[in-house]
Amino acid sequence: MSDASNAPALVLVNREDSLSRRPREARREPVLDPLANVARANGVDALAERLDELKALLADDLMQIELAIQGIDAEVRERNTDGGAPTADGQLPNADARAANADGCAPSVDGLLARRAARQLLDRPGKRIRPLCVLLAARMGGRELDSVVRNLAVACEIVHAATLLHDDVLDQGEERRGAATARLIYGNSASILGGDHLLVEALKLVDGANEPTLLRSLLNVISEMVHAEAIQLEQRGRFRPERDVYLKVIHGKTAALFRWGLTAGGFVAKLSADSLGHLARVGDALGMAFQLIDDVIDLEGTTAVTGKTPLADLREGKLTWPVIVAAERDPALARDLEHHVRGNASDDLAFAKSLVERIRATGALQVTRAYAEQQGERAAEALSHLPPGPARDAIAMVVRDAIRRSK
């Protein structure tokens, strides 16, 4: 009863709007625009802005990433005529740049210039560090910025953006308890649909690369991310300062996507299996370092700087490395931290602030910075096995910047 024959590849998609819809078109974005409108109409302005920004990412931002990266080449070509460029004997023009190269890598002119482009990206809202990883890994393998590399880079960033949107709903514990229900509901709805939309768009972009391996590995990475979030949610309201729980969560939540970005870029540039393994280690170390420094910044900043209630994250199940170290070093503090986590939102702000002071007093922030530096060394070691050149230098600088940043 079979009428088997060769079915054409795309017959399953028989609705034209599915086929012709492209995420980067300039016309009204079919999902993000209505969601931003909903958010705005309900006073969820920050979300509306974020959705608009994401639309820009899909539409225009990539262009700017392109220009910045292309700028690496342009600056390299112009290095002998540029006033700020190194002298003819290859000396670096200022001490700052020399210091940035002081950790054993030979100072490189290309690297310095690449660094400017990298910093330009890193300084932008949201840092765009993930797409940069994709682009630089591809460049390391000699693949220029073409549509495949560009789409992988954007995919990496919008997976990150999708998780941020869903996190908005997961993280509403403290700050949104006081919000009006309608605002909460519209905000949640727009965040969920926006996140779903971006996730699917990212997968479509990767699918467009026609490398089933990449799509499969991204699906696995998203699984890891969701799994990590589930562990975190389960920890909420508990205080279990365990190193292995923390490491499991940040490997999944943060490091996995960095790892994917670097290996995906290297993969389409046909780097060897060995090189991809080294890139994976770089990504893992970079992701860990990035998260560890985030942990430090959270506890270094005052409420005014970070815009958060001190230790609010802890209540949401977000264990940080300094908290674990401090709890190990000071059992009385551990008990008070547990009390804080199990308490309610109306707890004394002064108490939370005193806890932060006591965490700092244990030296936990220094320990955490040192741990991040260790990840930086791990990344540098892995990088040393990779093809030298401006792309490798730029990745090394991305790692260093991630560790030395203060915001």
Next chain:
Amino acid sequence: MSDASNAPALVLVNREDSLSRRPREARREPVLDPLANVARANGVDALAERLDELKALLADDLMQIELAIQGIDAEVRERNTDGGAPTADGQLPNADARAANADGCAPSVDGLLARRAARQLLDRPGKRIRPLCVLLAARMGGRELDSVVRNLAVACEIVHAATLLHDDVLDQGEERRGAATARLIYGNSASILGGDHLLVEALKLVDGANEPTLLRSLLNVISEMVHAEAIQLEQRGRFRPERDVYLKVIHGKTAALFRWGLTAGGFVAKLSADSLGHLARVGDALGMAFQLIDDVIDLEGTTAVTGKTPLADLREGKLTWPVIVAAERDPALARDLEHHVRGNASDDLAFAKSLVERIRATGALQVTRAYAEQQGERAAEALSHLPPGPARDAIAMVVRDAIRRSK
């Protein structure tokens, strides 16, 4: 500077837990179990149950679907010895079955037996109508239930389940305004992560079929679903009883996944492009009919039966066909409906009930049923171009049951 070589296919996935994790393993499900625990601990019992059920779907339920489908054959083989089977001259044993075949299709013994199996599935919680579509379409092309067909069937059901979980958060407007914030937050968090997890698991299952076309088309379908939800969210709090908005939403929200299920089953059974086109029309008509009947049931039932406040969905932007028809027929009613939608939750329940009565009085429910019947005829017409046999008969019965059901 490239060290290009043949990179092995899976080098990107260098974390063993990503590779070895299989959704259907019996051990602790890494995401759904913790989420169900979180929901239970916070008094969101219905959600905890749903998550447990979904875990069962991933683990065991499919086995039961298999048995039921294999049961079609068994019953067919035993038809001459089974007491309830048709007589030797091929007459159907009872009037009910004859009536079920009264819409022009020749009564078929195989069909009758297939119908039992179909009904067995349809009567189960959640109906499992989507995986059934996949299995029957594959069977129509002569492909037996193997791991590929099974995985596509499960994928289709869990995409549906994922959207239900996310809808839980989107739909909390009326019923959850009164809920405690903590419950709301934990419930939302578990729903979001559970939905994300299932979506990724579904895509992985389809990826495992090694048919890029199927994965691509499913991504497009999910896009359509998200797009439809966004339109609906934008309509919330407004009253625009427009037919084209409604049709756009249900095509995306409901019909797209039925279409995918049928065409995916047919595709892996190597049905011709023509046949896949016909299956797509069947899926579209079935999805529309399904939604139209849902609309009718919502307005036929009392609050006690459906467990919902009358017209609560309408406030959440969910336009239904009977409401559109009633608003067209009775302008005074249209104004009152608008007032209801723009009002707040504390509005008089009696007023909402009177609106439902007035909608019924316009004859809108009959019009909607007739429209669903029309979709049934469209499906039957499309089916007539497909290979005859028990699978085709069973699909026809699924369509008829979807239209004639009363819950």
